[in-house]
Amino acid sequence: MCNLEKRGNLFILTLTGSDEHRLNPTLLDAIQSALHRVRSESSASSALITTAHGKFFSNGYDLDWAKSGGQDTKPRLQLMSSKLRSLVKDLISLPLPTIAAVTGHASAGGMILAVSHDYVVMRRDRGFLYMSELDIGLPIPAWFTAVIGAKIGSPAARRSVLLRSAKLAADAAAKWGIVESAHDGAEETVRAAVRLGEELVGRKWDGHVYGQIRMEMFSDLLRALDFDETVGDSKLLNNVASRL
Numbered sequence: 001m002c003n004l005e006k007r008g009n010l011f012i013l014t015l016t017g018s019d020e021h022r023l024n025p026t027l028l029d030a031i032q033s034a035l036h037r038v039r040s041e042s043s044a045s046s047a048l049i050t051t052a053h054g055k056f057f058s059n060g061y062d063l064d065w066a067k068s069g070g071q072d073t074k075p076r077l078q079l080m081s082s083k084l085r086s087l088v089k090d091l092i093s094l095p096l097p098t099i100a101a102v103t104g105h106a107s108a109g110g111m112i113l114a115v116s117h118d119y120v121v122m123r124r125d126r127g128f129l130y131m132s133e134l135d136i137g138l139p140i141p142a143w144f145t146a147v148i149g150a151k152i153g154s155p156a157a158r159r160s161v162l163l164r165s166a167k168l169a170a171d172a173a174a175k176w177g178i179v180e181s182a183h184d185g186a187e188e189t190v191r192a193a194v195r196l197g198e199e200l201v202g203r204k205w206d207g208h209v210y211g212q213i214r215m216e217m218f219s220d221l222l223r224a225l226d227f228d229e230t231v232g233d234s235k236l237l238n239n240v241a242s243r244l
């Protein structure tokens with residue numbers, strides 16, 4: 001699950017437990033209600049750090065949960081996708097800087113969650129940023145590519161991530177500009193996130209101005225996030241989801 005603690009002006013959202021932090025509706029709802037708490041409790045200058053316990057930041061959608069609903073996994077895949085989409089919209093509109101302290105693997109939906117923060121600081125000795133969909137034969141929602149397009153500037157990096165399912169460790173991801181900084185060990189990664197958060201809070205920006213500027217920066221992405229993929233004719237997904 002997850003917990004939210006306030007440390008001075010910093011909100012620290014932690015995905016707790018030693019599991020893979022798979023993004024099923026229960027965890028997605030818990031994260032979203034934590035973000036709603038951050039929004040309501042944030043003062044003039046605050047920042048959010050999202051991190052996780054154990055070997056995984058998040059290993060993506062909960063495919064076991066999707067399969068447990070019967071042969072056609074599409075409705076459950078789409079439910080997780082629409083919940084994550086709503087969470088990403090929240091992250092883009094929050095009136096405060098956001099930092100993902102990636103202390104373990106962030107795969108597919110888990111990578112989308114990480115890079116949807118303003119900054120990613122990452123552990124270098126363990127953990128990949130990894131869009132695994134090609135490797136596991138799943139199509140990706142249009143809005144996933146919109147997030148990757150908005151957050152990863154280099155065409156070569158986007159090709160590696162999406163069309164080679166590259167497993168990027170922190171130093172490689174930092175070279176591509178996906179990660180702000182790489183650190184040795186989980187504790188040092190979180191400390192780096194706290195340092196960065198305190199530096200940003202120290203600027204005493206008006207959070208609503210910060211949020212408005214970020215929403216302007218990502219206006220195209222926000223439009224893509226408003227498109228309801230369940231409406232689209234996802235034939236490709238139909239036969240894939242039943243083979244999952």
Ligand SMILES: CCCCCCCCCCCCC/C=C/C(=O)SCCNC(=O)CCNC(=O)[C@H](O)C(C)(C)COP(=O)(O)OP(=O)(O)OC[C@H]1O[C@@H](n2cnc3c(N)ncnc32)[C@H](O)[C@@H]1OP(=O)(O)O
Nearest residue numbers: 060061081105107108109124125126127132139141169234
């Ligand atoms: C067409 C229309 C569509 C319409 C849309 C409708 C909506 C529906 C959408 C459908 C869904 C699409 C989107 C999908 C989203 C999802 O999230 S699906 C779920 C995706 N999740 C996955 O696929 C899981 C992927 N994860 C993995 O494959 C593995 O867990 C892992 C991340 C690769 C980790 O593997 P594991 O073996 O557990 O890892 P480790 O043991 O930790 O490490 C493996 C070796 O690598 C070494 N290593 C680890 N980190 C590092 C490092 N930073 N640097 C160097 N080396 C590292 C580690 O030491 C290990 O090495 P060895 O010990 O030598 O093996």
